[in-house]
Amino acid sequence: MTLHNWSRLSAGALVAFLALTSAACTPSEPEPTKSTTTQSVGPASSSPTTATPTVDPEIAAAEDAILQAYRGYWATKVAILADPVAEPGTELETYAVDTALTDVYSTVLSYRSAGIKMIGEPVLHPEVTDIVPGAEGTATITDCVDVADWQPVYRDSGDSAAAPGQATDVLRISTAYFYDGRWTIRTSVVDRETPC
Numbered sequence: 052m053t054l055h056n057w058s059r060l061s062a063g064a065l066v067a068f069l070a071l072t073s074a075a076c077t078p079s080e081p082e083p084t085k086s087t088t089t090q091s092v093g094p095a096s097s098s099p100t101t102a103t104p105t106v107d108p109e110i111a112a113a114e115d116a117i118l119q120a121y122r123g124y125w126a127t128k129v130a131i132l133a134d135p136v137a138e139p140g141t142e143l144e145t146y147a148v149d150t151a152l153t154d155v156y157s158t159v160l161s162y163r164s165a166g167i168k169m170i171g172e173p174v175l176h177p178e179v180t181d182i183v184p185g186a187e188g189t190a191t192i193t194d195c196v197d198v199a200d201w202q203p204v205y206r207d208s209g210d211s212a213a214a215p216g217q218a219t220d221v222l223r224i225s226t227a228y229f230y231d232g233r234w235t236i237r238t239s240v241v242d243r244e245t246p247c
């Protein structure tokens with residue numbers, strides 16, 4: 052084989068080799084371009100979203116039951132003090148235990164002897180905190196009680212029996228206690244040092 056033939060053969064082999072390697076490196080269909088933008092995990096939104104805290108169903112159920120007991124305690128207390136001469140019955144015991152119960156009965160005896168009754172109704176704004184659910188559950192209730200329309204008067208004359216200069220918004224701290232299969236109010240005291 053002459054050098055000339057060898058050159059032609061080498062040139063042809065080189066062209067064939069380049070064609071094959073070029074075909075192998077070139078995809079038959081263009082690949083899609085990858086996006087350089089970053090995507091957040093989760094649903095797309097035009098504005099930033101804030102994670103919604105989940106509420107423990109047991110805590111939520113306890114809070115509802117505590118508020119029902121608290122409002123029942125107040126409704127019964129208001130009814131009893133509107134007519135302290137009448138025997139109070141046992142309804143208050145559904146909602147109150149310990150000092151919350153005995154404090155109302157002590158007030159009844161005091162009002163009877165002084166000839167006082169309460170007229171009107173208070174406005175409640177209770178907030179429940181520190182809930183510990185369960186068989187021996189406890190909680191705290193903070194309430195700024197508006198007593199402007201719930202005032203003591205003398206039964207016979209209707210004159211005011213309120214001490215002068217008394218605040219009409221009173222901070223009351225109560226404790227709830229899970230007792231005998233239900234939430235009850237255990238203590239309820241006025242905090243005269245803290246304004247509300």
